[in-house]
Amino acid sequence: MTSFEQPPAEKIPRVAILCPYHNRAGVVARTFNSIAEQTFADFEALIWDDCSTDETWAEMQRVATSLNDPRFNIYRHEANLGLTPGLNLALRRTRAKYIAIVGSGDECHPERIERQVAALERAPDAVFCATASTTTDPITKTTFYDSAHHRETIVFNDIRTHCPFTHGSVMYRASALNAVGLYETAFKWCADWDMFFRLLRTGQAVYLDEVLYLRTAQADGVSFAPRKAFDQINCKYLAIKLSGLDESGRAEVLASVREQGMEFVLEAEKPEIWRDLARRNVKLYLMGRQKAGDEMMALIDGKGVTYPTKYRLFIAVAKLLGKLPVSADFMIRAARALPR
Known part of the structure; x- marks a missing residue:
């Protein structure tokens, strides 16, 4: 662990690192160690267990005790709140100038926090700073570059149809977050993308085109879990829908989501949603x-989803190719290059 000087008790840390956990006991140590080893010392780490049913909380306590780092503030929710309410609760607990997000099980380059703080100090009007990242497949162990943005600035239109960087790579300016409000709790997924839209309406962001964030996809995460894919893709299209509305229109749509459900609100977006489900399949x-592909096919049959014709052909071919001894890296790149 990198040595550091503990700030005075009355001093507000310049950075708050927010890191949520739920049923991730096996990946506690690598993320905690990655945070502790940051070259930038003036931070507090708010790390919580969202009422896990495995040994996550015990492991968090064990690792935190072994680190003996006063910058770590770990706590446990008495009931499962979900990701978005948990982030909002953590935001209310800090007065830091900058807010950095780290996903459970992920790692940061040792200079990540230092470089992002410097970038935001150089650009005082920037609402957040994102970086390039990699993602590692938990089964094949293949690591691939996972960003699609290469300019020094990020503006609203850069994220209009897809988000080219991951939530965990982002450091927010707290004043910008406070100005637009907290994360929208109607979102189970994609609350980050919705937040980016809201922030980029007020200004631009900065981008560091270097890999400072190392993400590991979880085997039971949204990338591989068919049931979660349905919720995530619906949330994606809700974020896009809201991005084109003014405040009154946004409030009206969110009220409808709460009263009638997301699928009702997204009726007009069904063809695009079904296309994205097919791409995921x-x-x-x-x-x-x-197994996951077959599970998803069964789910779409049960929900009355109709895949576009070309994707039914893609699925048949993909099912055969997936059984061949072909490089996992090649397959991942092929999957990510699918036409829309």
Whole structure:
């Protein structure tokens, strides 16, 4: 662990690192160690267990005790709140100038926090700073570059149809977050993308085109879990829908979501949602997740989803290719290059 000087008790840390955990006991140590080893010392780490049913909380306590780092503030929710309410609760607990997000099980380059603080100090009008990242497949152990932005600035139109960087790579300016409000709790997924839209309406962000964030996809995460894919893709299209509305229109749509449900509100977006579900199904097969791909096919039949014709062909081919001894890296790249 990198040595550091503990700030005076009355001093507000310049950075708050927010890191949520739920049923991730096996990946506590690597993320905690990555945070502790940051070259930038003036931070507090707010890390919580969202009422896990495994040994996550015990492992968090064990690792925190072994680190003996006063900058770590770990706590446990008495009931499962969910990701978005948990982030909002953590935001209310800090007065730091900058807010950095780290996903459970992920790692940061040792200079990540230092470089992002410097970038935001150089650009005092920037609302947040994102970086390039990599993602590692937990089964094949293949690591691939996972960003699609290469300019020094990020503006609203850069994220209009997809988000080219991951939530965990972002450091927010706290004053910008406070100005637009907290994360929208109607979102189970994609609350980060919705937040980016809201922030980029007020200004631009900065981007560091270097890999400072190392993400590990979880085997039961949204990338591989068919049931979660349905919720995530619906949330994606809700974020896009809201991005084109003014405040009154946004409030009206969110009220409808709460009263009538997301699927009712997204009726007009069904063709795009079904296309994205089909793309996810193709990816599962290409990446060798035959069981998950079959589970998703069963789910779409039960929900009355109709895949576009070309994707039914893609699925048939992908199912065959996924059984061949082909490079996992090649398959991942092929899956990510699928036409829309």
